[in-house]
Amino acid sequence: MNTRSAPGWRAALPLLAWRTVTTAASPLLPLWLARRARRGKEDAARLHERRGEGAERPSSPLLWLHGASVGESQSALPLIEALAAARPNLHFLLTTGTVTAARLLAQRLPPSLAARVQHRFVPLDVPAHAARFLDGWRPDAAVFIESEIWPNLILAATARNVPMALVNARVSARSAQGWGRMPAVAQQLFGAFRLVIAQTELDAARLRALGAASAEAWGNLKFAARPLPAAEPALAALRAAIGARPVLLAASTHPGEEAQIAMAHDLLGSRLPYLLTIIAPRHPERGPAIAAELAAFPLALRSTGALPEPETSIYIADTLGELGLLYRLAGAALVGGSLVPHGGQNPLEAARLGCPILLGPHTANFTVIADRLLGAGAAIRVEDSAALAEAAALVLTDFLRARSMTSAAARIAADAGALPERMAAAIETLLPAPSSPEAGAAAGPG
Incomplete structure (x- = not known):
């Protein structure tokens, strides 16, 4: 043909x-758009x-x-x-x-x-x-x-x-x-x-x-993206607030993941008592709902202007466009959308910024790159909260393992340039x- x-x-x-x-529906679309607005x-x-x-x-x-x-x-x-x-x-x-x-x-x-x-x-x-x-x-x-x-x-x-x-x-x-x-x-x-x-x-x-x-x-083409940016004043302020505490980041999370991440944080308490877990939801407007779900933990919401205090266990980064900032602070990062059947977000965002990568079982959206990262030892697969806690403890306490992972991930990220x-x-x-x-x-x- x-x-x-x-x-x-x-x-x-x-x-x-x-x-x-679509032509017949067009007179109703302004009402639909107004409702969305x-x-x-x-x-x-x-x-x-x-x-x-x-x-x-x-x-x-x-x-x-x-x-x-x-x-x-x-x-x-x-x-x-x-x-x-x-x-x-x-x-x-x-x-x-x-x-x-x-x-x-x-x-x-x-x-x-x-x-x-x-x-x-x-x-x-x-x-x-x-x-x-x-x-x-x-x-x-x-x-x-x-x-x-x-x-x-x-x-x-x-x-x-x-x-x-x-x-x-x-x-x-x-x-x-x-x-x-x-x-x-x-x-x-x-x-x-x-x-x-x-x-x-x-x-x-x-x-x-x-x-x-x-x-x-x-x-x-997503694998060829430039490193995510970070505002230097905001980066300096967060670094000062966090100090020497180990940081586990859960980046671009989806509903159903935050509770599992909080459970992993709880499991890590005895080995990393000063751990700060940062949760950055894929949709920042979910921040208050996540805070309500995790109310048992001492937490703070970034959208309120708060910085993590020494007693803050979980910091909810419910703001837009700050993943570049957070990856630069974290000692390990779970790439969200992978602990639930969503298919996962882009793991190379972490790779380009030297942050060790943890992946849940659901990475269908990035199968090729996830397989390459896992095969090269540049990422660790975690199936649940317990496995997430084990992998996070390993990466956050073993400097040589973390450096090996980030070096391997950087090579894979560079291939798509x-x-x-x-x-x-x-x-x-x-x-x-x-x-x-x-x-x-x-x-x-x-």
Whole structure:
């Protein structure tokens, strides 16, 4: 099937149904967005962006990148840096779907790129919203990160001849099975991407089966991220408050993990009586609920401005964007989302900052890198609270073991360093030639 021709009826009917349903639902979406804004899930002052409004297209070539949330948008930064170095006149539009991603982008975007990168919230997948967004921004090319497949947005970009790439792509077995029930639709959508770069060979095979015939596996862009930053004054204040106490960090935790971590802290009491356990929840707004759950322990919440006192056993770091600070303080870190069936968070964030890594049994989101870390002796697998306590005691009391782990982890983290430049070179082929900047100016593609 020629994916650039009009879709066959097997694809046309489901896509027409989706277009009809989203159009019919659009009058109700402002109420839904307002409700999300009241819950802090949307920026109330920027709801118009979800309707595709607010375009401020620069006159120079423009690359649009879209990542759903924090992980995807942060993994885009090294890619943007590589593209910016290769194309001095290229500007970037980065869209996300979450408020947290927008806040972290503002914190972590290098000052040298601030004038060349604009952030917007991605429009909802309504035909009119997608058309308004694309007609306003007129991107020269588009890059979708990981698994963001929005039919109306993709078809609208295709209709406007916007070259598209799907990078750092991943497709779970469940998702592949779902798309497999609509093979013509999958062919129409996945086949719309001119460049498809997957995280693993398994992802690439699934994508090829779904219609992305040229999909290749180059690795995970998240593994190439820069070290997480830390504000020096905050780092100095915490170091002074903690002193010489050993620190166990539980980073990016999810519901169900905090109680297990507190139990491990309790088990460590006899061997490490001055231990400070820091819990940094993946969603900081959970801080008060975690404090209520662990009320039996002497604790403090960072969101209140409190620093750990000598009697503080558990310090809840319920703030945004401070993992770089916490990894620099910890003698060992459990990477969250791995003690419960969530799939785990990115362990290389700890590796880049020299913090020994502990992993729970659930690391499906990072299988390849977790296996490499474990195989190299750069991380320790822990199955439960008792195992976590044993591993933490080992790492926090054995300097040579801790140094061996961090050295091995640093080597693995360094291996992925060239991926952004390689990926940037591939994406450049979708853009107007540098010798013809007028091709990417305000007229845009189409």
